[in-house]
Amino acid sequence: MGCSSSQPVGIWDPVASTPGIRKVPSPGSQEAATAVDITTRSFCGTAQCEPELLLDWALGDELRNAWEHPDRHKHVGWSMKVAIGAALRSGKRRTVFLADIDGEPGAACTVRYLPGKLNTGTELWKYFKEMCFRTGFPEFDTKNGMDRRMQAAEDAINLAHQKHAPGSHINVQLMAVAPEHQGKKLCSKLLRAVCKVADEHKLPTYLETSGLRNVAVYETFGFMQVERVMISDPKDKEAKTYDDFYAMLRPSA
DSSP states (O other): OOSOSSOOTTTTHHHHTSTTEEEOOOTTSHHHHHHHHHHHHHHHOOSSSOOOHHHHHHHOTTTTTOTTOHHHHHHHHHHHHHHHHHHHTSOTTEEEEEEEETTEEEEEEEEEEESSSOOHHHHHHHHHHHIIIIIOOOOOOTTTTHHHHHHHHHHHHHHHHHHHOOSSEEEEEEEEEOGGGTTSSHHHHHHHHHHHHHHHTTOOEEEEEESHHHHHHHHTTTOEEEEEEEEOOSSOTTSOOEEEEEEEEEOOO
């Protein structure tokens, strides 16, 4: 299921050379800050643009549909800073791309080449270092169970990833389009470039997404739904279970 454990040389070069796509050069760059901003605003959503639904569930009823609430952006933004910062400090196997529209960035994609099964211990260590030295630790609201739901979501994501992508593969970790640029095919531009790399190296590509609308988009690129994941609050049995989350795999060409 894919190539050997050695990293393909220059694996991301074809993406970076695609017209309208640029690679974020470093974690301290303006491009990195732009990637965090785009991903945060995309995942937060607006009254007109759907949020990332699993994250919306994890934030809890108090922040659901509270589009301009500062805590909504604070919590989502912290998560995106940790994920994007860790990716950019992890060597050549991981990186972040921006897709431009009219010369300005409108979408961001965080990708990982993993030579084997996702190692949750390694990931936790990367995030821990990012929190210790750069972002600080989260201020999730423990009274409404946000901390539990965030952890439950993370655990479910990691379990599905390990189950369905046990060999060498490419992982689309975060795909985000700024609300004002949705519907302009920026996601398609990024995904097409990443899938081309996967095909050149005969690697499967794995991702998770929320909502059947997104599932349909990824299916047009050859991704198949391999599991519908159910996530619940581990301590609040009366809380609504989130069941609109999907693991998707695109076989190697």
